[in-house]
Amino acid sequence: MSKRLWFVPLLIAMITNSSLPDASAQARSARERVDLVVLGGAIVTMNPMRQLIEDGGIAINGGRIVAVGSHADIDQKYKGKQTLHATGKTIIPGLINGHTHVPMVLFRGLADDLDLQDWLTKYIFPAEAKNVTEEFVRAGTRLGLAEMIRGGTTTYCDMYYFEDAIADETARAGVRAVLGETVIDFPVADNKTNAEAMAYVERFVKKWQGNELIIPAIAPHAPYTVSEEHLKAARAFSDRTKAPIVTHISETKREVHDSIMAKGTTPIDYLARIGFLNDRVIAAHVVWPTPEELGILKRLGVGVIHNPQSNMKLAAGVAPVPQMLRDGLLLGLGTDGAASNNDLSMWEEMDTAAKLHKVFSGDPKVISAQEALELATIRGAQALHLEKEIGSIEVGKRADLVLVDRSDLNQIPSYNIYSDLVYASKASGVQTVIINGRIIMQDRRLLTLDETAIRAGARVFRERILKSLSNPSSPE
Amino acid sequence: MSKRLWFVPLLIAMITNSSLPDASAQARSARERVDLVVLGGAIVTMNPMRQLIEDGGIAINGGRIVAVGSHADIDQKYKGKQTLHATGKTIIPGLINGHTHVPMVLFRGLADDLDLQDWLTKYIFPAEAKNVTEEFVRAGTRLGLAEMIRGGTTTYCDMYYFEDAIADETARAGVRAVLGETVIDFPVADNKTNAEAMAYVERFVKKWQGNELIIPAIAPHAPYTVSEEHLKAARAFSDRTKAPIVTHISETKREVHDSIMAKGTTPIDYLARIGFLNDRVIAAHVVWPTPEELGILKRLGVGVIHNPQSNMKLAAGVAPVPQMLRDGLLLGLGTDGAASNNDLSMWEEMDTAAKLHKVFSGDPKVISAQEALELATIRGAQALHLEKEIGSIEVGKRADLVLVDRSDLNQIPSYNIYSDLVYASKASGVQTVIINGRIIMQDRRLLTLDETAIRAGARVFRERILKSLSNPSSPE
Numbered sequence: 038m039s040k041r042l043w044f045v046p047l048l049i050a051m052i053t054n055s056s057l058p059d060a061s062a063q064a065r066s067a068r069e070r071v072d073l074v075v076l077g078g079a080i081v082t083m084n085p086m087r088q089l090i091e092d093g094g095i096a097i098n099g100g101r102i103v104a105v106g107s108h109a110d111i112d113q114k115y116k117g118k119q120t121l122h123a124t125g126k127t128i129i130p131g132l133i134n135g136h137t138h139v140p141m142v143l144f145r146g147l148a149d150d151l152d153l154q155d156w157l158t159k160y161i162f163p164a165e166a167k168n169v170t171e172e173f174v175r176a177g178t179r180l181g182l183a184e185m186i187r188g189g190t191t192t193y194c195d196m197y198y199f200e201d202a203i204a205d206e207t208a209r210a211g212v213r214a215v216l217g218e219t220v221i222d223f224p225v226a227d228n229k230t231n232a233e234a235m236a237y238v239e240r241f242v243k244k245w246q247g248n249e250l251i252i253p254a255i256a257p258h259a260p261y262t263v264s265e266e267h268l269k270a271a272r273a274f275s276d277r278t279k280a281p282i283v284t285h286i287s288e289t290k291r292e293v294h295d296s297i298m299a300k301g302t303t304p305i306d307y308l309a310r311i312g313f314l315n316d317r318v319i320a321a322h323v324v325w326p327t328p329e330e331l332g333i334l335k336r337l338g339v340g341v342i343h344n345p346q347s348n349m350k351l352a353a354g355v356a357p358v359p360q361m362l363r364d365g366l367l368l369g370l371g372t373d374g375a376a377s378n379n380d381l382s383m384w385e386e387m388d389t390a391a392k393l394h395k396v397f398s399g400d401p402k403v404i405s406a407q408e409a410l411e412l413a414t415i416r417g418a419q420a421l422h423l424e425k426e427i428g429s430i431e432v433g434k435r436a437d438l439v440l441v442d443r444s445d446l447n448q449i450p451s452y453n454i455y456s457d458l459v460y461a462s463k464a465s466g467v468q469t470v471i472i473n474g475r476i477i478m479q480d481r482r483l484l485t486l487d488e489t490a491i492r493a494g495a496r497v498f499r500e501r502i503l504k505s506l507s508n509p510s511s512p513e
Numbered sequence: 514m515s516k517r518l519w520f521v522p523l524l525i526a527m528i529t530n531s532s533l534p535d536a537s538a539q540a541r542s543a544r545e546r547v548d549l550v551v552l553g554g555a556i557v558t559m560n561p562m563r564q565l566i567e568d569g570g571i572a573i574n575g576g577r578i579v580a581v582g583s584h585a586d587i588d589q590k591y592k593g594k595q596t597l598h599a600t601g602k603t604i605i606p607g608l609i610n611g612h613t614h615v616p617m618v619l620f621r622g623l624a625d626d627l628d629l630q631d632w633l634t635k636y637i638f639p640a641e642a643k644n645v646t647e648e649f650v651r652a653g654t655r656l657g658l659a660e661m662i663r664g665g666t667t668t669y670c671d672m673y674y675f676e677d678a679i680a681d682e683t684a685r686a687g688v689r690a691v692l693g694e695t696v697i698d699f700p701v702a703d704n705k706t707n708a709e710a711m712a713y714v715e716r717f718v719k720k721w722q723g724n725e726l727i728i729p730a731i732a733p734h735a736p737y738t739v740s741e742e743h744l745k746a747a748r749a750f751s752d753r754t755k756a757p758i759v760t761h762i763s764e765t766k767r768e769v770h771d772s773i774m775a776k777g778t779t780p781i782d783y784l785a786r787i788g789f790l791n792d793r794v795i796a797a798h799v800v801w802p803t804p805e806e807l808g809i810l811k812r813l814g815v816g817v818i819h820n821p822q823s824n825m826k827l828a829a830g831v832a833p834v835p836q837m838l839r840d841g842l843l844l845g846l847g848t849d850g851a852a853s854n855n856d857l858s859m860w861e862e863m864d865t866a867a868k869l870h871k872v873f874s875g876d877p878k879v880i881s882a883q884e885a886l887e888l889a890t891i892r893g894a895q896a897l898h899l900e901k902e903i904g905s906i907e908v909g910k911r912a913d914l915v916l917v918d919r920s921d922l923n924q925i926p927s928y929n930i931y932s933d934l935v936y937a938s939k940a941s942g943v944q945t946v947i948i949n950g951r952i953i954m955q956d957r958r959l960l961t962l963d964e965t966a967i968r969a970g971a972r973v974f975r976e977r978i979l980k981s982l983s984n985p986s987s988p989e
Contacts, residue, residue, distance in 0.1 A: 145925075146932035150867075150881045184922040349868035350936075352877040379936035380923040389865070391626075392825035393872075401828040405626045446660040447856045447940070449621075449968060450975035456622035460826075460855035464923070465941035492925060499926035 068116040071098040072474055077108050078123030078440065081454060083130050083415045083429040087407070089454060093128065097436040100249065100474035105430055121476070123440050126468060127454065129410070130429050131191025131213075131437035132383040133417035135342035136283075136321035136371030138197045140169070140177025142184065143498050144376040153289055153351040161376060165198075167505040168498070169226035174199040176494035178206040181381060183486050186212065188382045188464035189439040191472045194319060194342070194371065194421055196256040196283045198227040201241050204251045210485045211477045213437060215319065215421055216245075217256025217283030220271055222263055231267050235274065242280045249473055252423075254319075256283040260304045261292055268313050281317045281422060287330075288322035289353050305330035314339050319421055321371060323361075324354040331357070331364055340367045340420035343412065345389045347373030358394050359403040369420030370412040382464040383413050391459055406455040440469040544592040547574040548950055553584050554599030554916065557930060559606050559891045559905040563883070565930060569604065573912040576725065576950040581906055597952070599916050602944060603930065605886070606905050607667025607689075607913035608859040609893035611818035612759075612797040612847030614673045616645070616653025618660065619974050620852040629765055629827040637852060641674075643981040644974070645702035650675040652970035654682040657857060659962050662688065664858045664940035665915040667948045670795060670818070670847065670897055672732040672759045674703040677717045680727045686961045687953045689913060691795065691897055692721075693732025693759030696747055698739055707743050711750065718756045725949055728899075730795075732759040736780045737768055744789050757793045757898060763806075764798035765829050781806035790815050795897055797847060800830040807833070807840055816843045816896035819888065821865045823849030834870050835879040845896030846888040858940040859889050867935055882931040916945040 073096075080093035082105065094111025096104040104111055141161075148160035174197065185193060192213040195203060200218035207214045218241050219225065220234045228234040238255045245253040257263040257271040275282045287293055287304045296304045305326055308314050316338030323341045326334065334341060343356050361368050370390055372381045391409040395401040418428025426435050441458070443451060445466050451457040470478040477485055549572075556569035558581065570587025572580040580587060617637075624636035650673065661669060668689040671679060676694035683690045694717050695701065696710045704710040714731045721729035733739040733747040751758045763769055763780045772780045781802055784790050792814030799817045802810065810817060819832050837844050846866055848857045867885040871877045894904025902911050917934070919927060921942050927933040946954040953961055 143926060145928075146937060147928045149929065149932045149936065150871075150878055152877055156877075180922065180925060187922060346868060349872040350877065352871040352875050352879075354875075355872060379932065382923065385861070385864075388861075389868075392822060392865075393869075395626075395828040396825040396831060396869075399828050399830075401628055401632075401826065402626055403828075444968070446656065446663060446964070446967070447858065449656060449971045450619060450978075452621075452623045452975070452979075453625065456625045456855065460625065461622060461851075463939065463941060465939060488922070491922070492920070495925045499928070502926075503928070 068114060069096075071096045071103060071115050071117055073097040073119045073121065073436070073471070073476075074111060074115050074117030075121045075123050075128065075438065075440075076112055078126040078128045079454065080105065080128045080430055081130075081410070081458070082431065083411065084431045092124075095128070095430065095436070095438065097471070097474045100436060102430060102432055102434050102436050105432060119476070121440070121469065125443065126440040127443055127458065128430070129189075129439050129441060129458065130414040131427070131439050131470070131472060132189045132413045133369060133421065133428065134185060134190045134193040134371050134381065134383055135319070135369035135417050135420055136344055136373055137181070137193055137195055137381060138374035139181035139193065139195050139203060140174045140197055141374035141376045142181040142381070143173065143177040143495060143502065144374075145379045147376065147502070149350070149379070153353055154291065156351060156377070164502060164506060165226065168502050169198055171199045171202045171227075173498055174202050175206055176498050178203045179210070179486060179491050180495050181375070182207060182210045182212055183483060183488060183491050184381045186210070186470050186478050186483060186486070187467060187481070188384065189441065189467040189470060190381065190383055191437040191439065191470060192421070192423070192427055194283060196258070198225055200253070201237075201244065204241070204245050204253065208248060208250050211250065211472050211475050213250045213427065213435070213472055215252045215254050215281055215283065215423070217254035217281070219256050219258055220263060220267060221258040222267060235270065238274065242278050246278070246280070252281060254281040254283050259285040259288070259292070260308055261295060265311050268308070269311060272313050272315075275317050279317070281319055283319045283321070285322055286320040287325045290325055293325045303327055303330060305333055309333045309337065317422060321373070322348065322353065322356070324348055324356045326357065331360060331366065335364050335366055338367065340369065340422055342369045342371045342420055343390060344371045344373040345393050346386055347377040349389070349393065351377055355393060355397045358390065359398055362404065362408060367416070367419040367422075368412060369417030384462055384464050387413050387459045406453070406459040409459045410455055436471055436474040438471040439467055442466045442468045544590060545572075547572045547579060547591050547593055549573040549595045549597065549912070549947070549952075550587060550591050550593030551597045551599050551604065551914065551947075552588055554602040554604045555930065556581065556604045556906055557886070557934070558907065559887065560907045568600075571604070571906065571912070571914065573947070573950045576912060578906060578908055578910050578912050581908060595952070597916070597945065601919065602916040603919055603934065604906070605665075605915050605917060605934065606890040607903070607915050607946065607948060608665045608889045609845060609897065609904065610661060610666045610669040610847050610857065610859055611795070611845035611893050611896055612820055612849055613657070613669055613671055613857060614850035615657035615669065615671050615679060616650045616673055617850035617852045618657040618857070619649065619653040619971060619978065620850075621855045623852065623978070625826070625855070629829055630767065632827060632853070640978060640982060641702065644978050645674055647675045647678045647703075649974055650678050651682055652974055654679045655686070655962060655967050656971050657851065658683060658686045658688055659959060659964060659967050660857045662686070662946050662954050662959060662962070663943060663957070664860065665917065665943035665946060666857065666859055667913040667915065667946060668897070668899070668903055670759060672734070674701055676729070677713075677720065680717070680721050680729065684724060684726050687726070687948050687951050689726045689903065689911070689948055691728045691730050691757055691759065691899070693730035693757070695732050695734055696739060696743060697734040698743060711746065714750065718754050722754070722756070728757060730757040730759050735761040735764070735768070736784055737771060741787050744784070745787060748789050748791075751793050755793070757795055759795050759797070761798055762796040763801045766801055769801045779803055779806060781809055785809045785813065793898060797849070798824065798829065798832070800824055800832045802833065807836060807842065811840050811842055814843065816845065816898055818845045818847045818896055819866060820847045820849040821869050822862055823853040825865070825869065827853050831869060831873045834866065835874055838880065838884060843892070843895045843898075844888060845893030860938055860940050863889050863935045882929070882935040885935045886931055912947055912950040914947040915943055918942045918944045
């Protein structure tokens with residue numbers, strides 16, 4: 038025991054007076070002027086070597102990371118127009134919430150402890166039918182964005198209605214997102230027909246493509262709510278525009294059963310056969326894939342988003358995450374909408390993911406704290422097909438960074454930085470958030486959103502929602 | 514849908530200008546002088562009717578609740594030496610952490626993602642052998658107490674070594690606890706033999722019995738680490754002194770298997786047969802009881818503590834909690850030690866308990882948010898055999914109260930107070946904590962503990978622990 042040094046992970050690599058290779062190329066006698074320099078703090082890079090830098094520094098320019106190294110080295114080589122001092126903090130890549138329906142925060146806690154089908158068809162769909170407007174979506178998005186920023190989420194992937202308004206609010210708040218406008222075979226709040234939805238998506242994608250923060254996408258809801266013809270049209274649209282496809286697949290046993298009954302095969306196999314799946318698809322849930330279907334997802338490069346808390350709360354089931362990890366699937370983590378969670382904290386999602394798969398498999402080694410953090414950072418980036426841009430602290434990547442306080446009593450003492458982050462840190466420990474090189478939250482103060490106005494907006498919609506649901510003259 | 518008023522739980526009972534029956538007896542024209550009055554806030558009483566009072570008031574005297582009613586009524590009838598204004602807050606009974614090993618916070622994150630047996634025998638037991646002293650226990654207890662208070666825990670049940678020092682620290686901090694001194698059949702930090710342990714327990718129980726906050730207990734570790742003779746002696750001690758018995762039962766499949774091999778029967782049946790179980794026993798974990806054993810626990814009035822996060826993290830298994838709820842067992846909730854969790858938040862424990870049993874049973878209705886809160890309050894009190902003293906906000910009970918802020922963005926909007934508390938509230942939302950009528954934390958400032966000193970103490974022991982484990986000359 039004594040010589041085994043089993044606590045080695047905590048001995049964070051000391052890199053003193055020498056920056057990482059990419060950064061050393063930048064070295065020069067006169068300090069290079071950059072937009073922002075972050076000095077001090079323990080950097081959890083999540084780079085391919087999973088390097089940890091104890092007293093680090095990061096130089097940021099034009100929204101991207103231009104150097105990562107030791108505190109001393111970065112300080113010597115770079116002068117920031119702005120400097121953030123991060124001593125005593127942990128610096129991690131911004132967390133990636135791979136699947137949500139952000140405006141649904143306004144339905145948080147409206148209907149809980151119900152079957153997924155009842156929850157969806159008896160409560161959520163009717164509540165949406167009566168309440169979802171562009172104004173609702175804007176108020177909900179602002180509330181959800183504020184909660185996500187406060188919890189260190191810098192990128193999220195969404196599927197909802199009026200996604201153009203969500204894009205507008207998200208870009209104003211300075212948050213990165215893949216935003217999928219819903220395509221579904223029944224009339225919804227923003228579009229009443231498939232033709233209307235496809236026209237909306239056309240305009241939406243055209244408008245936002247090329248934006249530094251917003252990646253517009255098409256979101257055919259699920260194989261059981263969108264016809265084969267419309268799924269194929271969505272794929273053709275994606276082929277033409279290169280827009281990602283956001284969807285739900287194999288969330289419940291019932292969906293799989295119904296697919297076999299109606300289509301003669303399971304959902305993923307069906308989608309592969311009709312030529313829907315490829316490496317622009319981001320599939321949420323994937324709770325009930327067959328082993329063959331895992332092979333299909335891997336072969337076609339489909340991104341998969343695991344939503345443990347939502348799957349637990351709705352009793353949808355437990356996705357085969359350990360197998361997905363072994364198979365090297367492009368796997369990320371998401372909260373799902375707040376109506377089935379009931380929060381947007383990626384910290385609880387990481388913690389739950391690690392614990393759920395340990396107990397469900399009976400093997401506590403099946404997923405480690407480090408792997409759980411990977412799901413919320415670099416692997417999450419892979420699942421959104423954005424791994425060249427985000428998910429790690431590396432030169433050339435977008436500067437999406439989160440400074441986490443490590444002084445909360447629940448984080449003391451610390452022996453292993455991954456354990457500390459996944460099992461003991463909370464959303465409330467997030468101090469400062471940088472997205473695309475811009476400071477969005479500093480010392481827990483939101484810089485791009487007005488919390489007072491957000492609260493007031495949420496109050497207004499809460500009253501309207503309650504009234505709409507108790508009003509006997511409102512449509513069924 | 515429209516007429517069904519399915520959001521009724523949120524329409525909190527309005528009790529205006531009339532207090533609850535017990536309180537009305539206190540009414541008089543001149544205001545009665547009491548120690549503390551809490552005015553305003555939504556009271557979640559957890560009384561037998563599960564009454565909710567929207568704009569409530571509570572009068573406290575001599576450490577007990579003397580009246581519960583509306584804000585106006587309490588204000589009219591009582592004058593507090595101290596007054597707490599709670600408008601905008603939710604007031605709940607103090608949370609009850611039914612099972613922990615509080616000083617183990619100092620091992621938080623030291624060894625994770627391991628099998629329970631490896632974790633315990635290769636890491637935790639050796640680390641304890643090299644580090645646990647009275648001083649260690651005091652530093653760990655103070656750290657754990659501070660974390661628990663900040664998370665709204667007002668009563669905890671412990672099992673560790675040097676429990677007299679834990680009692681001393683806990684009483685000083687003003688926290689309520691059932692504290693079980695460990696009895697185990699191998700030499701441990703404080704006692705080397707069973708005779709020493711029994712003598713320690715004798716002194717310990719004698720010293721603390723009658724204390725308003727501390728309930729001293731004997732804690733035979735588990736049926737597989739304590740002989741039949743010593744278990745019987747522990748029971749005899751409890752019969753003589755009326756001290757509770759704290760123990761672990763049926764935590765792993767292996768324990769059950771080994772019990773069948775060694776004793777010819779399963780652990781609970783074995784303990785019942787040797788006459789160990791009764792209504793003073795508090796059994797942690799109980800992951801693998803047979804249906805017959807659930808009957809034994811119910812018949813004998815044994816308290817059971819469910820530890821979902823620890824059971825998940827160590828892959829111990831999933832306790833049959835829905836069946837325990839249906840059977841009406843005395844069931845509470847605990848965090849277990851921070852080394853297998855890795856925090857002491859009862860908020861995450863409630864959230865996880867509800868979600869885990871939904872997904873594991875495949876039925877999202879199997880445990881509701883209200884039931885999860887019950888496990889951490891009134892049912893937890895029953896499991897500790899303390900339901901006459903704590904667990905609800907009722908006249909005559911000890912004044913253990915928690916004021917929870919409801920303004921965090923992750924709690925907005927709120928439609929159902931139980932959903933809000935269990936699925937969306939966090940330890941960080943706890944504002945003010947009252948134990949036995951005394952304000953222990955106010956507006957997140959600890960009044961009985963010194964956070965700076967606690968941090969410094971944790972740092973010292975972290976260094977010692979690391980040194981002890983890397984020192985080749987230290988004993989194996």
